Amino acid sequence: MLPTALELQIVTPERLLVREEVHELQVPGRDGYMGILPGHAPLLSELQMGELSYRKGNHWSYLTVFWGFVEVLPHRVIVLAETGERGEEIDVERAQAARQRAEERLKRIGDPEVDLARAQVALQRALIRLQVAAKAGGPGALAPGRLPEEPTHVP
Amino acid sequence: MPTLIDFRRRIRSVKNTQKITRAMKLVSAAKLRRAQERVFSARPYAGQMLEVLRSLARRAEVRRHPLLAVRPEEKVLLLLLSGDKGLCGPFNTNVIRLAERFLEARRNGFEPQLITIGKKGRDFFRRRRQALAAEHINLFVRAVEYRQAKEIASQVIDLYTRQETDAVYLIYNEFKSILAQRLITEKLLPIEGILPTRVEGGAAVPGKEAYERPPTQPAAPVGEAPTGEVDYIYEQPPAELFDRLLPRHVEVQVYRALLESAAAEQAARMTAMDAATGNAEEMIERLTLEMNKARQAQITRELIEIVSGAAAL
Numbered sequence: 209m210l211p212t213a214l215e216l217q218i219v220t221p222e223r224l225l226v227r228e229e230v231h232e233l234q235v236p237g238r239d240g241y242m243g244i245l246p247g248h249a250p251l252l253s254e255l256q257m258g259e260l261s262y263r264k265g266n267h268w269s270y271l272t273v274f275w276g277f278v279e280v281l282p283h284r285v286i287v288l289a290e291t292g293e294r295g296e297e298i299d300v301e302r303a304q305a306a307r308q309r310a311e312e313r314l315k316r317i318g319d320p321e322v323d324l325a326r327a328q329v330a331l332q333r334a335l336i337r338l339q340v341a342a343k344a345g346g347p348g349a350l351a352p353g354r355l356p357e358e359p360t361h362v363p
Numbered sequence: 364m365p366t367l368i369d370f371r372r373r374i375r376s377v378k379n380t381q382k383i384t385r386a387m388k389l390v391s392a393a394k395l396r397r398a399q400e401r402v403f404s405a406r407p408y409a410g411q412m413l414e415v416l417r418s419l420a421r422r423a424e425v426r427r428h429p430l431l432a433v434r435p436e437e438k439v440l441l442l443l444l445s446g447d448k449g450l451c452g453p454f455n456t457n458v459i460r461l462a463e464r465f466l467e468a469r470r471n472g473f474e475p476q477l478i479t480i481g482k483k484g485r486d487f488f489r490r491r492r493q494a495l496a497a498e499h500i501n502l503f504v505r506a507v508e509y510r511q512a513k514e515i516a517s518q519v520i521d522l523y524t525r526q527e528t529d530a531v532y533l534i535y536n537e538f539k540s541i542l543a544q545r546l547i548t549e550k551l552l553p554i555e556g557i558l559p560t561r562v563e564g565g566a567a568v569p570g571k572e573a574y575e576r577p578p579t580q581p582a583a584p585v586g587e588a589p590t591g592e593v594d595y596i597y598e599q600p601p602a603e604l605f606d607r608l609l610p611r612h613v614e615v616q617v618y619r620a621l622l623e624s625a626a627a628e629q630a631a632r633m634t635a636m637d638a639a640t641g642n643a644e645e646m647i648e649r650l651t652l653e654m655n656k657a658r659q660a661q662i663t664r665e666l667i668e669i670v671s672g673a674a675a676l
């Protein structure tokens with residue numbers, strides 16, 4: 209019989225982020241988002257940065273994860289993220305500032321002082337944070353009118 | 364014979380010292396609590412990392428990875444974790460002495476290399492004119508960050524893969540309980556059976572029972588039902604995954620050691636400062652007693668002078 213729930217553990221080197229029974233989750237795998245349901249075949253993948261969401265009953269929760277690994281077994285999922293945070297914990301103002309900084313840097317293409325790859329990563333991070341914060345709807349989340357555009361996920 | 368004023372001065376000076384030691388004790392108690400929390404919250408990751416590595420090693424053909432390559436141990440590299448500051452009892456001395464013995468034992472035609480973390484270790488070996496492959500200081504001024512462990516780990520991995528060293532060892536103080544630190548010598552590279560081997564480097568300092576915390580477990584994998592040896596679906600070649608996972612594993616080991624050492628240092632400082640405060644208290648009591656004796660002697664002498672003066676009249 210297939211299991212009906214997944215034991216989800218999300219850990220970063222600094223702390224344990226989530227340890228919960230969940231019914232469904234989506235992770236940013238190396239080659240794109242993956243949806244995982246209980247009873248999934250064993251899978252091991254690298255993660256890229258993105259939004260991780262999981263459903264418990266009817267309630268969805270959102271997190272950011274930045275790089276790491278995910279191991280999926282039929283009854284449990286371990287996410288080893290390099291960094292990550294729960295949507296409610298995101299400092300929206302800081303993410304906004306980071307986004308502006310990165311965008312300004314990206315405008316100065318050709319400037320030898322600008323590390324293009326780094327600025328792009330920074331922008332990506334900020335956008336993911338904002339998006340997750342908005343979805344999590346925690347304190348300080350964006351007003352609906354100011355939703356950031358969908359971030360494009362790095363190839 | 365010291366006069367009353369001398370006693371008063373000494374008591375005041377001891378009291379001032381006591382104020383400082385008491386403040387330091389309180390500060391390190393607060394820091395210890397945070398450091399301890401960090402040790403505990405870093406454990407799940409290390410445990411799960413091992414779990415995933417073992418799981419992968421069981422299922423996939425673990426190819427010969429440079430970080431698993433065992434070579435005859437000729438050129439040894441030692442990573443020494445000491446503190447940046449003193450006034451923490453035998454914390455630094457112990458770990459440095461152990462490192463010294465380790466280096467002495469490994470002098471086999473090849474000079475062992477040394478990387479120091481913390482000012483105390485660096486200063487000691489600099490005075491000894493020992494060459495340092497690298498040094499890292501001021502890691503413990505604020506909370507240890509993962510990125511610092513990453514930097515150290517990549518340095519070590521680089522030396523190892525370039526075959527400039529054949530084995531890497533870690534020496535550090537493990538946070539055992541508030542009153543006991545344990546010296547640990549641990550092999551970092553080559554990664555052995557995806558589990559570092561542990562050699563007990565020194566006897567634990569016995570602590571009072573009442574203060575003893577439950578013994579800290581070495582990041583044990585979470586008890587799991589056997590998962591069945593089905594192969595994974597891979598999003599990428601397993602070898603590539605292994606390439607990514609193993610260096611991460613080394614980083615985590617370094618990070619954990621850093622956190623342990625940071626917590627152990629605060630615990631050692633707290634204990635040392637507590638003892639110092641107690642000693643100061645004792646000294647104040649003794650001095651007060653002597654001062655009172657001296658005062659009484661003086662009063663008696665004055666009385667005798669008055670009485671004998673009156674009798675002479």
